[in-house]
Amino acid sequence: NAGVTQTPKFRILKIGQSMTLQCTQDMNHNYMYWYRQDPGMGLKLIYYSVGAGITDKGEVPNGYNVSRSTTEDFPLRLELAAPSQTSVYFCASSYSTGGYEQYFGPGTRLTVT
Amino acid sequence: DAKTTQPPSMDCAEGRAANLPCNHSTISGNEYVYWYRQIHSQGPQYIIHGLKNNETNEMASLIITEDRKSSTLILPHATLRDTAVYYCIVLLWTGNTPLVFGKGTRLSVIA
Numbered sequence: 001n002a003g004v005t006q007t008p009k010f011r012i013l014k015i016g017q018s019m020t021l022q023c024t025q026d027m028n029h030n031y032m033y034w035y036r037q038d039p040g041m042g043l044k045l046i047y048y049s050v051g052a053g054i055t056d057k058g059e060v061p062n063g064y065n066v067s068r069s070t071t072e073d074f075p076l077r078l079e080l081a082a083p084s085q086t087s088v089y090f091c092a093s094s095y096s097t098g099g100y101e102q103y104f105g106p107g108t109r110l111t112v113t
Numbered sequence: 114d115a116k117t118t119q120p121p122s123m124d125c126a127e128g129r130a131a132n133l134p135c136n137h138s139t140i141s142g143n144e145y146v147y148w149y150r151q152i153h154s155q156g157p158q159y160i161i162h163g164l165k166n167n168e169t170n171e172m173a174s175l176i177i178t179e180d181r182k183s184s185t186l187i188l189p190h191a192t193l194r195d196t197a198v199y200y201c202i203v204l205l206w207t208g209n210t211p212l213v214f215g216k217g218t219r220l221s222v223i224a
Contacts (some may be wrong), residue, residue, distance in 0.1 A: 033212075042213075042216045045211055078218065092156070
């Protein structure tokens with residue numbers, strides 16, 4: 001199993017541009033998550049999904065959109081990128097929520113200038 | 114979910130045991146204690162979890178006090194590769210609330 005994969009690894013965007021961060025998992029997990037981590041800080045939840053077609057907001061959803069059309073994929077869309085969205089983005093998945101172990105991807109380092 | 118308090122940083126000599134404390138004084142009876150760690154620039158990695166009893170796996174041991182208001186993660190023989198940020202998280206096993214990561218403890222293992 002590849003686990004959780006994320007693309008791209010690095011990206012530089014100009015202010016106002018848009019992009020999609022890709023996340024795929026091959027563990028047949030129902031739950032998937034997007035986190036962001038600013039320098040020196042802990043992870044903050046952006047959005048999560050409990051299954052195909054179902055998504056919900058986390059702690060910091062503003063400026064982002066998600067969709068979940070399949071079990072495997074959970075893309076994160078940034079519209080009108082802003083410098084405040086410069087961060088490292090991690091995707092994760094788990095069999096269920098609550099106590100089940102979350103498996104994290106390697107992250108996407110995004111810089112908005 | 115109960116909140117946790119961890120020291121911001123700790124040092125440990127290589128080969129010695131690393132003991133990372135966590136206070137969770139508002140924990141409820143059915144909330145578990147989880148530990149994750151994040152090695153520099155990588156995604157977090159699950160370490161161990163427990164409810165009441167002490168737990169041990171191939172990576173670490175988890176000691177939970179009898180009143181469950183605090184716990185200690187023990188890395189028995191720390192190596193340089195254990196240098197990471199360690200997160201203590203408390204949550205319900207069946208809850209709908211995803212993981213909430215605080216700032217954790219930055220453990221530096223020194224040669």
